[in-house]
Amino acid sequence: MVLVTGVNGQLGYDIVKELDKRGIDSKGIDIQDLDLTNKTDVINFITDLKPTCVIHCAGYTQVDKAEIEDGETKKCFDINYRGTEYIAIACKDLDIKMVYISTDYVFDGTKTGEYEISDNVNPLSKYGMSKMQGERAILEHLNKYFIIRTSWLFGLNGNNFINTMINLGKEKEVIDVVFDQLGSPTYTVDLACLICDVVETNKYGIYHATNEGFCSWADLAKKVLEIKNISCKINPISSKEYKSVTIRPLNSRLSKRSLESGGFSLLPNWEDAVKRYLLSKDQRKEV
Ligand SMILES: NC(=O)c1ccc[n+]([C@@H]2O[C@H](COP(=O)([O-])OP(=O)(O)OC[C@H]3O[C@@H](n4cnc5c(N)ncnc54)[C@H](OP(=O)(O)O)[C@@H]3O)[C@@H](O)[C@H]2O)c1
Incomplete structure (x- = not known):
């Protein structure tokens, strides 16, 4: 049985659905079942359950x-770093595989071109630092691990930029959206499918996994409004003009070389993914 954390979130929800589709027994949990910041609870819960693998999607986001x-x-570090470490310790004791979902925000975005898995991490934000420490905890404790760095997630079960x-x-005539941060929007349905492919193998290591292609937040906003036929205009602004407490990487493009060399299929283009997501959202409303 596969244990999936963060089942009430965007990615965890789709992972459980994908495992179910494949006939793989799973148990999805969230904070009401287990608070990941309690070391004893985490270790006892996993040790008693004896899953064959943990796919860790929960996080402070x-x-x-x-x-x-x-x-x-503190909460962010307790969940993303310590919580991840407690799961890793339990996985090590049981000698089972663990998947950790990490982020493009471990990079500082100063590179021109795509980030390789061999590039140095240098997070700009507290969130990015906490996720980097989560990665380090995995590397410290485990051999049977998959660290999957992804970006700009959107899924049916949760809130997101789209x-x-x-x-x-629907409310405004113009929206200011940042044009100088580049990355790859990623549909959790597509990512869930890839994660389930990866976890069936013993090809352990770090992977970058996003939908193909890249864009700016302003491009993504324009595409969404175009597909939804909403007449509001997007006013592209720079990161400097956008008043945010968080410094985000200007370049979040992730190279998929490690996926390709592992023989895994790349995900569809982000525009195709956005169209499918919006269609599923509309179909869900009709039911
Ligand atoms: N969203 C993105 O754009 C993005 C990009 C790159 C990487 N990631 C990573 O991908 C993973 C999945 O992202 P997502 O967007 O699916 O996240 P999400 O929708 O925010 O879901 C995360 C889930 O984790 C739960 N959680 C929080 N604290 C917990 C705790 N102490 N114990 C147990 N569960 C707890 C949350 O519950 P509450 O809602 O009650 O707090 C929520 O249900 C995360 O690890 C995230 O860091 C996300």
């Missing part, structure tokens, strides 16, 4: 909040 409030910063743009687009 409120990037701006982690930056400004002391208590929240939903925000649709809501704002």
Whole structure:
């Protein structure tokens, strides 16, 4: 049985659905089942359950909040670093595989071109630092690990940038959106499928996994409003003009070389993924 953390979030929800589709027994949990910041609880829970693998999708994902409030910063590190470490210790004791979902925010974005897995990490934000420490905890404790760095997630079970743009687009005539941060929007349905492929192998290591192609937040907003036929205009602004407490990497493009050399299929293009996501959202509303 595969244990999936963060089942109430975007990615965890789709992982459980994908495992189910493949006939693989799974148990999805979230904070109401197990608080990952309690070491004893985490180790006892996993040791008693004896899963064959843990896919760890839970995380503290409120990037701006982690930056400004002391208590929240600590919470971010407790969940993303310590919580990950506790799971890793339990996986080591049981000698089982663990998947950790990491982020493009471990990089500083100063590189021109795509980030390789061999590139140095240098996070700019508290969230990025906490995820980097989560990665280090995995490397310290485990051999049977998959660290999957992804970016700009959107999925049916949760809130994301695309939903925000649709809501704002219906209310406003113009929305200011950043044009100078580049990355790859990634649909959790596509990523879940790839993660399930990867975890069936013993090709352990670090992978970058996103939908193909890249764009800016402004490009993504424009595409969403175009598909949804919303007449609101996007006003492209620079990161400097956008008042944010978090410094985000300007270049988040991740090279998929490690996926390709592992023989895994690359994910579809991000524009195709956005179209499928919006279609599924509409179909869900109709039911
Ligand atoms: N979203 C992105 O754009 C993005 C990009 C790159 C990487 N990632 C990484 O990908 C993973 C999945 O992202 P996502 O967007 O699916 O996240 P999400 O929707 O925010 O879901 C995360 C889940 O983890 C739960 N959680 C938080 N604290 C917990 C705790 N102490 N114990 C147990 N569960 C806890 C959350 O519960 P509450 O909602 O109640 O807090 C939530 O249900 C995360 O590790 C994230 O860091 C995300």
